[in-house]
Amino acid sequence: GENVEQHPSTLSVQEGDSAVIKCTYSDSASNYFPWYKQELGKRPQLIIDIRSNVGEKKDQRIAVTLNKTAKHFSLHITETQPEDSAVYFCAASDNYGQNFVFGPGTRLSVLP
Amino acid sequence: GAGVSQSPSNKVTEKGKDVELRCDPISGHTALYWYRQSLGQGLEFLIYFQGNSAPDKSGLPSDRFSAERTGGSVSTLTIQRTQQEDSAVYLCASSLVGPSYEQYFGPGTRLTVT
Numbered sequence: 577g578e579n580v581e582q583h584p585s586t587l588s589v590q591e592g593d594s595a596v597i598k599c600t601y602s603d604s605a606s607n608y609f610p611w612y613k614q615e616l617g618k619r620p621q622l623i624i625d626i627r628s629n630v631g632e633k634k635d636q637r638i639a640v641t642l643n644k645t646a647k648h649f650s651l652h653i654t655e656t657q658p659e660d661s662a663v664y665f666c667a668a669s670d671n672y673g674q675n676f677v678f679g680p681g682t683r684l685s686v687l688p
Numbered sequence: 689g690a691g692v693s694q695s696p697s698n699k700v701t702e703k704g705k706d707v708e709l710r711c712d713p714i715s716g717h718t719a720l721y722w723y724r725q726s727l728g729q730g731l732e733f734l735i736y737f738q739g740n741s742a743p744d745k746s747g748l749p750s751d752r753f754s755a756e757r758t759g760g761s762v763s764t765l766t767i768q769r770t771q772q773e774d775s776a777v778y779l780c781a782s783s784l785v786g787p788s789y790e791q792y793f794g795p796g797t798r799l800t801v802t
Binding site for chain 2: 678
């Protein structure tokens with residue numbers, strides 16, 4: 577089955593700096609890669625996703641890149657703000673969402 | 689519209705008792721997932737329902753755990769003979785199956801086994 581690894585497990589950055597979180601997956605059949613943000617005490621929410629036919633996707637300060645050959649994808653947050661502090665989960669899934677596996681999470685702290 | 693709802697929000701039970709957790713997905717969402725999240729940990733997949741297909745139970749940790757989804761809508765997760773290690777937040781999520789696969793999570797049920 578699919579296995580998703582995520583690094584780093586914790587990340588601290590200064591406000592205004594960039595943050596990068598990296599994930600690797602094992603199943604070449606996976607072709608949908610979402611990122612979820614979970615603020616303290618709240619439910620996870622989708623922030624961005626990418627499909628295997630796209631190498632990069634950007635939404636304001638957030639971007640995701642995908643390298644299918646190497647089976648890794650990354651989340652990039654630019655100009656970080658205190659409200660970006662949260663736990664971020666990557667995930668990998670096939671087209672039907674059945675084999676949906678989350679990474680272990682990265683706790684991001686943006687320091688003022 | 690209404691999001692995913694779960695009940696109860698909190699449940700405290702004694703070791704050995706059975707518990708039932710309920711999830712009401714977003715109307716029209718054919719996919720439904722259950723996850724378990726221990727304090728400060730990741731999302732542990734438990735079970736997946738999609739339409740009328742047989743559920744994917746590969747994540748259930750033991751035969752004390754079971755789940756059903758009636759009429760393709762409401763789902764119930766049942767834990768029999770609860771143990772202290774079952775204490776966690778149980779999250780339910782629902783989604784469409786194409787073109788978007790975004791999972792919408794419920795607020796979770798915090799289960800404490802004493």
